[in-house]
Amino acid sequence: MASGLKRILLAEDNPNDAELALCALEEHRFADEVVLVRDGAEALDYLLCRGPHANRPTGNPVVAFLDLKMPRVDGLSVLRQMKADPTLRTIPVVMLTSSREESDLAQSYQAGVNAYVVKPVDFQQYLEAVQQVGRFWAHINEPPPVRATA
Secondary structure (H helix, E strand, O other), X not given: OOOOOOEEEEEOOOHHHHHHHXXXXXXXXXXXXXXXXXXXXXXXXXXXXXXXXXXXXOOOOOEEEEOOOOOOOOHHHHHHHHHHXXXXXXXXXEEEEOOOOHHHHHHHHXXXXXXXXXXXXXXXXXXXXXXXXXXXXXXXXXXXXXXXXX
């Protein structure tokens, strides 16, 4: 993915949180494109190139931001399916959630999440948190080679 389009997948059902996250990610151009999906089922459709996303550009996102509590399929279920799929398991996943529940945190890490970020309530702190996480995963982190499937 070093050459070509860098995409970030943002799975967020709350319109206000989605708008803030998009603003934070796009303002600093962490990726060429931020793909917004509204629930876990659509996230899986995007990742697996099926349904309305069957003809999306090839290649995986450099990072996936998942909300934990989403309709239809929750973030934890998306995470588990991603980590079970050889073509998706190397995508870094950041759980971006309002939940401070210890069980949610533990289950996310047991399922293979790369980072767990609790959404700050304050507008400016939320923007800064998304910017910091986006900067790390889209610019600083060195992704695995495209053919990595281990």
